[in-house]
Amino acid sequence: MHEIFAQCPRVGRWDDADLAKTQLIFVTLASNVDLTRKEMVNIPQKHIGVYHSGKVYHYSNTADQVTSESPESFLAKFQALYAGNQGLFYGWIPGENLLLDVQAEPRSVSADKKFELPDPVDGRWKARLVGEPDFFLVGKEVNDAARKYHGIFMPGASYWGEIYRAEEYRPSLRTWATLLEVTGACESENHFNLVNTYDRAKFTFGFYQLAAHTPQDNLILMFHRLAELPDFNGYFPELELRGGRLFRVDSDGGATDLEQEFTASNGERQIMLFMNYLNPQRVPIDRQEVLQAARLIHWTQHDPAARLAQVRTAADILQRKMSARYARKLPLDGKSDVICAIVADIFHQGRSTFAAVKPLLSSANPVEALLKVNDAAWSGRNNRLRAAIKVAKDQGRLGQKHYSAATNEFV
Template identity: 40%
Template sequence: MSLGDGFDLVEIAKTKLNQRYVFGAVVPKTNPNWNGPWDCAEFVSWCVWQAYGAPMGMRPRNAWKGDAYSGFWFDDAKGEPGAAISWESALNIKGAVLVRRPLNKRIGHVAISLGDGEQTIEARSADRGVGIFKGASKRPWDIGVLIPGVDYATDDTSLTYVQTVRVRAPAGYHALQSPPQKGPDVLAIQTALAKAGYDPGPLDGVFGRLTDAAVITFQIASGLEVDGVVGPRTAEKLGLSTPIAPDAATTAAWEALSAPPAPPTPLLQPTPLGARTLTGFAVNGKDHTALYDDGSRQYIGTDVPYRDDAPRRGLYQDKKLTELRPIGVYRPEDYTAQHGQWAHVIHPTIFAESAGFFGRVNSYDRAAFTFGATQLAAHTPGENLILLFQELLRLKSAKDIFPELSLEDNKVTWTKPSGAKVDLEASKSVTRPNGKRDTQLVEFMAYLNPDPGAVGQQERLAAARLIEWTRVDPAARAAQVTLLVARVKKLIDRVRSHPSFDKKDWPAAIWIADIQYQGRGRLDAIRLALDSPKPVEALSRIGSSYEGRRKTIGESIAKLKASGVLNGFTV
């Protein structure tokens, strides 16, 4: 029995012309009187339900509570309850649905074909709303969809049903696809995004996932169609021509990027401390290992995927921490001569951060690079890892481990092979892929980890150098400890004047420092806990979702009490 024909879907869609678009809007599919706001997938799914009673493109497949998404439309099209056809065929079938697959797992697009080869009706963007649009044949689509049980009027005897598709952007358009688009035109897009304050990842001329995330964030902020595709309107908003014509500087930069690499040079020179020379890297599965001239090897990390505000890849060391033991594990007694009982006060936080391993590296999240027993992150101006580099570069061993880095005007400076100098402490305000503004050490992050989407040579080299430095020079380990002692004292000082704070209550002080160091609670919550009848117990409950961390700190404090090493200590 027929559910109806393709004309029914188009007529229902036309009743919603000129209504408002809101990215991410959720629509009650069973409400026939809904008048917006819409987003693209919700609009088409609502129209299909109203026309045919078919729960298409939503999960769960229930019109009362289903959430519509372009990815669900793509999945439905590959089998029941939908039938995938070529998008070229769908353009000539009235009431067929056009789908752009969300390769980045976030953003695609869905529209209804008017059957004339060019026009669609769709909820398109914040500045256009719901409307009828021309030029569909020049926009990127992946598949067409025919709703099972619906009669479609077509004379297309070459109607092609498809099982697999490969994403391709039309000529003059740029989008995430496989293999990725590359060239000076992509570099021009990345440069324009960066200039506008949207971080596209490394300026490498490759349209990857971070560039895709930046395009989407820019489109949302600009009220454009949110599809991750740089077409004429997005290019215009970025100040680019259509087709994109890179200027001479951008073309020259791309030629330099794509030039054959220079012959390899020694990665590390032997140091007066007796350090071995790094000769290269080995990759076994996802594990990365540094190779040395004496035949020794050092595990530096495992390649892992990660998603926070964008899809990323980087090094993680969780499963092979024991291989870092020869580099050093924090023992408070090694540092009491310099820091007294404070060496014990910081022990719970060090153990919670890194299990005490001085050579621990993580480079998978938005910080780009995190290092050490205290897990210092690279992205924060004026604190964390940049402060450690300041201290390390004052050591005699610095010229042997990081010969291209120096302190100039007390700032960490990188001298490139060309002789150009880069201030790695320069901060920049950027718009992250989730739309939030953040101030970051962009140059420092790029120096340590230039490609957040893959584990690369520079990332491995930075990790190997820091691990080696920590192994051979006790002063490099001591610098981590000194920085944390100073940081913990400052964190405790924030509540020192609070009337309910007892300077002899060192367990409370440890909780106060760790809560702030991890960032799981605000000062007002800490003060409120201090005013409670049982402050230590109240402090231990702050950040309830971090159960593992809170358990680790609690158990460490219990061991300190049992040992008596902090008896009588006053913070």
């Protein structure tokens, strides 16, 4: 129950609650609650209910059923049962403030960056920033029940917008810039604005396809960088970086930590509130996920600083994983930049395991062996990777250096 209390967008003493609002109600020792820090000490003597229209609905262990009573009776009951002076507190229902009031015609919206989001035509969603003349393509709907794909994506024939080019970033990123470009070619044809919302991550964006579901990794890290830019509040007025964590903040003071971690049904740790803020529900496709995609697409297309934030995030992830994971699990020290580029792509996509890849590094032709990893399932990806590697080698941007594990650099 203390964990639920911490997840509430807003908490306070019951005397200050809005009695017209459906909300949670908590009873516990008054001194066990720190409202400023939104913390409740985890002790056995605490109870929770749901307040609605003047009644508190809660589970009674004694009666083994849900019962209802007034807030005053609820407090009196537990004052008699529990030791010490009990306090009554309210909490807004966790996640309730993740839903935005998204309008097709948003001229009354208070955000600096307002987007028109007309109904889709033939499943294609478009958006336009209020005041600009042209609409732009956000994505096309996909509904594939067999593969559990529900959301929007950018069809390959409709790709548009700014493209990541390694040469523009080589002065600062050196060989890493090319490794990013090689994987970017496979993920998005290196389009900065590529989005998909149809799979288990619920939202994935950018040339490196940064996913929303992973804690302290991928898309949430890009949002940390975006939050440092002047236009962040214009595009995402309901977000705020507090103490290095991203919060959804209401105009009336409620706040939800979007980086709280939860365990998914498959055992994976996920930041579900961040996922749900970007894409509230898998089915049906709704305007909120389209709006979030439109915001990122427009910002990325028009602001080099937003593109740089994306590049820096991807580079940090690649460099960190090369040093902390790949080079520790595999004998990469002294291996060519080509081999490292292939290894990085394999594990970025997740199409093999360290146990399967390790013996390939000592094979007669490791490059060819790595380019055929899990080929039965991923021949298309492997072929795109092969083509991207060839282009980089032909241009002299790969095939010249080797990886040094000691410095996490190519020398």
